Amino acid sequence: WAFGSRKKKGEEMRVFEILEGVKRWWRWYLDQYFRPKQYQSLNGALYLLIAVLVAAFSVVNVFAEVLVRDCDYAPDPYVSSWDNRLYPSAECYYEKRWYLLGLSLWEADKGQRLILSIVLGAVLGYERRSPDRPAGMRLMSLVSLGACCFTISSMFCFVSSSSSFD
Template sequence: MGFERRVSFQTEEDYHKLLRQRSYHYFTNPTFSKKALYFLVASYVAIVSFLSIAQPFLDLCDKDAPRTDLDFSNPGYDQRICVRTRSPKLLYLTPEECSFGRRIVIAGCLGALVGWERRNADRPAGIRTMSLVSLGSCLFAICSSFAFIEGPMEWDGSRVAAAIPSGVGFLGSAVIWKQSHEEGQSVHGLSTATAVWVSAACGIACAGELYVAASFTVAVMMLILRFGPRIDDDPEDGTEFISEHAVMDELTFDEENAEPMSPLRLPSVGYGSTKDLSGKSASMRRSTHSHFSRSAHVRATLKD
């Protein structure tokens, strides 16, 4: 069985309009539970970010505040008790946890800025990838600085935290793949590999009882992965398009080897646009989440 769908773009504006409409389709099935989940996550990120930025201006801990009696090996470590005291003004967060939030927010924003610059330079690693790399690096550094400040034995636990990113890098490389197309090469899986890496950082943070830093990082990462890529979908201004394109979606089904009772959830592939050296052609690929048998294949091609 098969089907064919043709879409024509008379102008460049029509192409951009269609691309924006489909690129903001965040969920395959936008159920109430999914909307509620991301509403809670976005609210958590917004509240913690606001409190983290406002905390230095609330003057909750002065320089002459009482200090702890514990003897830390690091003389520069802040030993004031108020730094680790939960305050109602901060919704029962500590000033130290707000400091973690500030660092994570700034790291994510700076990483996004680098990704935006790389995206404009037409590089495969864009806003999502750079944001997650910066986010994970910040959390790894927080873990090394605060997660192992005390313990029953004298040992350098931060060395374990430093070794984990190297090992996780091999795991992340398994999800990066390169595919050849008629008009060039495309790299996929960078953001997924980075998400694996950031997840390792969250595990280290939880091991050091840095629950707020870990949960806040996960929330920020979820928002970046879900909503971040939509900024990258719209091609740069000035990209040339042919006045009319035809999109062919061809579905082939092997009846002899079909397994109707064993569905396969096909991954979604986002839109992308490429241009050859003459600047006269553009391409767009799209496959949606669908359930077919394991022998089903979906191919989408764009022809002039």
């Protein structure tokens, strides 16, 4: 293998046995949780339900600003609970709505960021794709999603006020 060393016949058999054991374990694991014959229709229905829910929430997140047109709340900027009295807070931005599938505009905004990071990561992965690296789209999508999650979680560092850290 490395540095020109050669394996003996017994070592090759040992590696082969280990790989066969891993294959058997993996087959057992898949059969344990994803039984191909016994619950095939139930698995299909469950996966279809999950796919429909993911698609529905994705569409709602992307088009949330278009769906919500009644957010015209204009508070008095001098009556605010924030440290910055000039910060206009829109209370309707945090209201949950049934036609957004129970989300608020604030939550839909975070969902838009996640979806956009996945899509742009896939575009970057497609651009970087080559015959010797076929997994570019998946990898870049996951890297972009991780970076987006890190950025969103960092936004809550100063959530107590818009300018209390100044």
